[in-house]
Amino acid sequence: MSFPSIDEQLNVIKRGTVEIVPEEDLVEKLKKSKKENRPLRIKLGCDPTRPDLHLGHSVILRKLRQFQDLGHHVILIIGDFTALIGDPTGQNKTRPSLTEEEIKENARTYLDQAGKILDGKKTEIVYNSEWLGDMKFQDVILLTSKMTVARMIERDDFSKRYKNNESISLHEFLYPLAQGQDSVHLKSDVELGGTDQKFNLLVGRDLQRDAGQDPQVCLMMPLLVGTDGSQKMSKSYDNYIGIDEPANDMYGKALSIPDELMYSYYELVTDISTDELETIKKRIEEDPRNTKHDLAFTVTRMYHGEEAAKAARKYFEQTVINKDIPDDAPELTFEAGSTHRLLDIIAEANLTSSNGEAKRMMKQGGVSLDDEKIKSPGHEITFKEGDELALKVGKRKFAKLKAV
Template identity: 35%
Template sequence: MKTNYKLELVKKNVVQLVSESELYNKLEQSDITIKFGIDPTNSDLHLGHLVPIKRLKTFQDLDYKVTLFIGDFTARLGDPSGTSKLRRKLSPEIVQQNMSSYQEWIFKILNPDKTRVVYNSKWLKNTDLESLIDLFSYENINTLIKRKGVHQRLEEGKPVSMLEFIYPFLQAYDSVKLKVDIEIGGEDQYFNFLFTRAIQQKYGQKPEVIMTLPLLKGSDGNKMSSSSNNIIPLNQKPDNMFGQIMSINDEIMFDYLMLLSTLESEQITEWEKKVRLKEVNPMNIKMILAKDIVSQIFGNEKAEYAEEEFSNVHRNRKMPLEMPEVTIEKAVEISDMQEALIYFQFTASKRQAKYLIRESAVRLNGQTINDPFQKYSPKDGDVINVGKKTFKKIIIK
């Protein structure tokens, strides 16, 4: 396969590339170290993590091996890249708990046989003070203060931990230990990667090629991040993920298509044009997007099931194929629908129950309920739903 063709594939959607000529030269070699690092600061991987992981998959498809780098040691410090907040220090126990499921989800995309998994605690936990002094002597504090998040907090008189100045040194040292040729990450890692290149050269190594990718936006339009509570987690049921993808704003739908889908760029561009001209309903394209992403993670069969569930509930106003069941004794007495919502834990207060019913958000066996005081006696197989997503089936012993 020609190197120019490989180059076009791997640099698709790249924000910062340092440099294209260096990348070309690396791609002409067969044995190179391609690194993507992730710090297990949270237990949930999300769709934002898939952007660089899918780029690793592109390299694997071109017959390169990749290195999945788990920063189990540096996760305890906290990377301030792209944030204006002080990161909390994590215990080794929390880090271990967070990363327990990482590989399970990542290997739904990557080929394990072409992936080397490395943990930086292997060398950092035993690094001696003399080695650290040598490392810290290679750069000065002036460079680190220029980081956006750090500089902003210093200007505002907010605290900045010494650990945050240490972090980029240790991240660079990881690349030195691995002799990294190419590093992939989000665009918020650009400063760290430039810093890494400088440190590698101080150790007599060739600097790594920098490849940064766009940061996926979450439900609020900002960077998808667990700390911002705007993520679409990987660790959930396929139909839930399908529904969450369907709920993203139309404005960011095409970012998801470009960064996460398996669809051709030309097709996506054509759809974007047609949506802008109101020739195509964006909901139809979002259905294709949701099915494509869910299929990559869970397989075609579960993606088709998730699509059917979504269509049943949201488009055809049918009941879902599966729903939670609530088992009760035959003798249980419930007087009205208001009381039923509280008893079956749709809500905790009479006030909220009344509001939901009067807003026509409650249905019993598919029929809208408008009166909070409508008489109700539970029957086996009854289905109550609040809104389009919350269904419960009543089972009587």
């Protein structure tokens, strides 16, 4: 196959990238690849510790897709073995262990969602239990001899926990070595990771060098800041935009990001060309409202299609701008004279995942009846003949309540 020029490839690869270690090695690998007409082996490891992906995950998956589009060979590692250890990156305590059943189920949904970004026909999918699971104890001892305790403690997560007298389990030291062993086994040319993965990626270089291989290049992508504008995107912080969630929710959440994050979202999670980004930067300053709507539309279209994105925009205009109840809102009927607890009505309409979530939203002022906020979890409604009430939960969930 014919690869683009080295400069063209670098322009694509470096878009949004925080650090390439070492960049000169990447240039040499790209030159050799083009000269020999041989695609580079690009590796990304993913531990299926959670079933759902969000736009934060899409940043690195999209970079992987860009390598695919440039003609390189992409390897997606499902870390079903390393997930048993638990990545200590960014953790202030030992991760709880997952069962093999949980890992398998998470991996299944992970691959389904990753398929919305990657070209499945050009993606090699492997499971690191295939080689790590076959290692004998003697092999593990030899592997651990490649790394000193002092080097491990240099790692930020471990050094902070050590200084704070917080426990570090010995098996956590094995994680970077296991991830590095993946690189040795797959003979990767480039490994992708977030900025928080730098230590793990560099261990892979060391182990490859020790095995007589040409060390991989480490490419680090930024951690996408969530809709709250402060923390990295995470379900734990409830500041995420899931790539598999309904179009209306995706559109609405995208509109909630702070203006100062718009450019990074355009750069990292959309298909907007690099040339267009300069125009986008000016539009953000001159017309932030419509530029953000365009961002929400673009992101929603990418995962749900043109028609769903148009419907989501219409839904937002109807429910938020015009404050109308959407036509497709569920309608619940109640006998006139009957009394019902609002929590039970919310549960019946499936507007929250649990009573606990409904109570929390009430306390935060996120539940209203005919625009009147209801903050008491014990609130009851006695329906009168002819009553038609509009129930709103959160920013995007509605139900019509009628008395008959």
